[in-house]
Every structure is written in structure tokens, then in C-alpha cells.
Amino acid sequence: MENEVWEYYGNNINAAETAHILKSCLVALKDNAIKLSDLMDKQDKVFDRILKLLKEVIMDQMYLDTLSVYIDYIADLVEEIEVKLGTKTWNKVRNAIHRKRKKNKKDFEKEELVC
Secondary structure, three states, X not given: OHHHHHHHHHHHOOHHHHHHHHHHHHHHHHHHHHHHHHHHHHHHXXXXXXXXXXXXXXXXXXXXXXXHOOHHHHHHHHHHHHHHHOHHHHHHHHXXXXXXXXXXXXXXXXXXXXX
């Protein structure tokens, strides 16, 4: 097919027109190569971000798998603490813990330390 196209144009255009067509094709090819290179760079960045996220997900899953070993023990411990403290006191303690975690504080408020 390429030979047929070349023969058609080669027979119907002069050397100057052929050079002009070739030059415009090369310019278009260069532009496409630049665009392709840019797309490949962007794709590399996207792949790097995806890989980073996948690593984070895997680490989170490993962390959850590790914690799942202790889930029954922790549930039993919480239940035992609630029984010993009483539901009302346990709710105050649990709410204080939630507030501390939500606000990213290192220590409890003074009024939270008094039961």
C-alpha cells in the first residue's frame, strides 16, 4: 500500500512538493514523538503514585491482619472493664478516649481524669 501511495504521489508531484510533504510529515512525527514522550512521563508518575498507594493499602492490610489476632482478646477485655467500671463510667471513659483520638491530643483533659 505504501508503495502504491508513493507511486501515485511520486508520479503526480514534483521534487519540491515531495520535499515539502516529507518535511511536514517529519514535523508532525516530531510533534507526535514529543507528545508521546510527555504522555509516557505522565504515565510513569501515575504508576508511581498507584504503586505508592498499593504499598500503603498492603501495609494497612498487614496491620489489620496483625490486629485481628487480638480482636477477641480486646473485646473480652473491654467487656470486663465495662462490667467492673459500670456502664455510666465506661461511657465517660470511652467518650474521653474518642475525643482524645479525634483531637490528636497526647493527654486527657484534667476534668476527664476525674471519675
